[in-house]
Amino acid sequence: MITPEDKFRSYLKSRGLKFTPQRSFILKEAFFFQGHFNVDQLYEKLRKRISRATIYRTLSLLVKGGLIEETFRCQDKGSYEYIFGRKHHDHLLCIKCGKIIEFREDKIEKLQEEVCKRYGFTPIEHRLGIKGYCEECSKSLKKG
Amino acid sequence: MITPEDKFRSYLKSRGLKFTPQRSFILKEAFFFQGHFNVDQLYEKLRKRISRATIYRTLSLLVKGGLIEETFRCQDKGSYEYIFGRKHHDHLLCIKCGKIIEFREDKIEKLQEEVCKRYGFTPIEHRLGIKGYCEECSKSLKKG
DNA sequence: ATTGTAGTTGAGATTAAATTGCAATTAGGA
DNA sequence: TCCTAATTGCAATTTAATCTCAACTACAAT
Ligand SMILES: [Mn+2]
Ligand SMILES: [Mn+2]
Ligand SMILES: [Zn+2]
Ligand SMILES: [Zn+2]
Numbered sequence: 566m567i568t569p570e571d572k573f574r575s576y577l578k579s580r581g582l583k584f585t586p587q588r589s590f591i592l593k594e595a596f597f598f599q600g601h602f603n604v605d606q607l608y609e610k611l612r613k614r615i616s617r618a619t620i621y622r623t624l625s626l627l628v629k630g631g632l633i634e635e636t637f638r639c640q641d642k643g644s645y646e647y648i649f650g651r652k653h654h655d656h657l658l659c660i661k662c663g664k665i666i667e668f669r670e671d672k673i674e675k676l677q678e679e680v681c682k683r684y685g686f687t688p689i690e691h692r693l694g695i696k697g698y699c700e701e702c703s704k705s706l707k708k709g
Numbered sequence: 710m711i712t713p714e715d716k717f718r719s720y721l722k723s724r725g726l727k728f729t730p731q732r733s734f735i736l737k738e739a740f741f742f743q744g745h746f747n748v749d750q751l752y753e754k755l756r757k758r759i760s761r762a763t764i765y766r767t768l769s770l771l772v773k774g775g776l777i778e779e780t781f782r783c784q785d786k787g788s789y790e791y792i793f794g795r796k797h798h799d800h801l802l803c804i805k806c807g808k809i810i811e812f813r814e815d816k817i818e819k820l821q822e823e824v825c826k827r828y829g830f831t832p833i834e835h836r837l838g839i840k841g842y843c844e845e846c847s848k849s850l851k852k853g
Numbered sequence: 854a855t856t857g858t859a860g861t862t863g864a865g866a867t868t869a870a871a872t873t874g875c876a877a878t879t880a881g882g883a
Numbered sequence: 884t885c886c887t888a889a890t891t892g893c894a895a896t897t898t899a900a901t902c903t904c905a906a907c908t909a910c911a912a913t
Contacts, residue, residue, distance in 0.1 A: 583860060583909050604899085616863045621900065638782070641871085642899070657830050668824050676817045677839060684810055685844030686801050693837045695821060700829030727880050727889060748870085760892045765871065785900080786870070 569596060569632055569649045576630035587615050591623045595633055595647050601665055603642045637694050655692070659699035661706075666699065713740060713776055713793045720774035731759050735767045739777055739791050745809055747786045781838050783807075799836070803843035805850075810843065 573592055574584050594610055595602065607620055624645060627633045632649045637658070655673075657666040673693070681688045698706060717736055718728050738754055739746065751764055768789060771777045776793045781802065797818075801810040817837070825832045842850060 581860080585861065585909070587862075618864080618901080619862060622861085657825065657828060657832075659830075660833065666828055666830065668828065670820055670824050673817055673820050673824075676814055676820070677837075680812050680814050680817075681801065681839065681841065684801060684812070685847065686803075686810065686839070686841055687847045688801075688839050688841040689804065690841075691837065691839040693821075693835065695825065695830070695832050695835040697825065697830055697832040697834075703829065703831040706831075725889080729880070729890065731891075762872080762893080763891060766890085 572649060573627065573630050573632055577626070582626070587619050588623050588626070590614060591620060592627065592632065595624075595627065595645070596649075599647060601636060601639075601644055601646050603639065603644050605642065637692070656694050657699070658694055658696045659702055660696050661698055661702040664699045664702075716793060717771065717774050717776055721770070726770070731763050732767050732770070734758060735764060736771065736776065739768075739771065739789070740793075743791060745780060745783075745788055745790050747783065747788050749786065781836070800838050801843070802838055802840045803846055804840050805842055805846035808843045808846075 569592060570584075570589070573588070577584050577588075590611060591607065594607055598606070604617065604620055604624065607624075608615075608617055611620065624633065628635060628645075632647070633645045634648045636644050636646045637656070638644060652669065653674075654667045654669045657668060659665075677688065677691060680686075713736060714728075714733070717732070721728050721732075734755060735751065738751055742750070748761065748764055748768070751768075752759075752761055755764065768777065772779060772789075776791070777789045778792045780788050780790045781800070782788060796813065798811045798813045799817075801812060803809075821832070821835060824830075
């Protein structure tokens with residue numbers, strides 16, 4: 566059973582990089598969010614131990630190591646998502662309350678592959694984000 | 710036959726805003742790109758007449774007026790696309806040469822609507838970007 | 854366990870995109 | 884033509900993100 570730490574350690578080793586306490590804390594904290602987070606949220610929790618610069622540097626390594634992914638930007642800030650051990654998914658974003666709904670639609674994924682074939686394009690990653698109003702906010706808009 | 714200027718003028722009027730020479734030039738120049746562009750490219754062409762601040766302010770109005778759209782960010786810069794009179798489409802982005810390929814896949818659009826229904830979600834806009842290697846870059850990667 | 858060294862850290866400086874304050878200017882309705 | 888709220892350019896400011904560098908440390912070789 567390979568753990569996130571195993572994966573990060575082996576990524577670092579493969580590049581001659583070191584597994585430091587800071588990197589360990591950031592990985593754990595990112596996991597703790599189990600969802601979407603940004604540098605500020607992480608820094609808030611780690612400010613006593615770790616500098617912003619190190620957080621930025623480590624997030625970049627976690628992305629390269631395949632443990633987290635950069636998602637859509639929120640309020641001009643980069644936003645991340647823990648992906649280790651999770652399946653790929655896309656997002657619905659409520660522009661009223663900020664709710665994020667994750668969805669998975671294999672037919673869309675398949676069709677994307679077809680599109681790529683059509684253009685001789687080799688896909689590496691993709692991002693589909695749909696902005697709008699969630700169920701609750703849709704209702705309150707119709708009422709109000 | 711409604712022109713882009715008509716549309717912009719009526720948006721501005723509806724908000725009590727003015728159609729200035731600067732706004733007119735920026736609209737025309739944005740149209741001239743007929744594709745994806747950023748503030749720098751626009752400023753490069755208009756620097757003699759128009760300040761950066763005005764460009765930023767006007768682009769924001771053009772977005773609200775439905776004449777252009779903010780697309781994915783490129784190299785940490787906001788990127789825009791002229792949309793007046795064009796059909797919606799999504800993008801393939803080559804991470805090697807920077808090429809942008811536009812595509813339209815109605816089946817994907819339909820499926821997105823289904824996903825939204827499933828969650829009671831009211832979609833307003835969406836963005837699908839697929840990053841990878843274009844045909845030429847795929848070939849050169851296999852060779853080299 | 855000790856040592857050597859290449860990688861890492863935090864603090865602050867720096868970069869660069871984007872926004873803002875303000876005095877001078879102007880669009881456009883009355 | 885006049886009036887005034889909107890607009891502009893400029894410079895200052897904000898802010899996410901990166902960089903510099905001296906002190907520190909992980910970790911592999913001894
Ligand atoms: Mn998610
Ligand atoms: Mn396009
Ligand atoms: Zn909502
Ligand atoms: Zn290419």
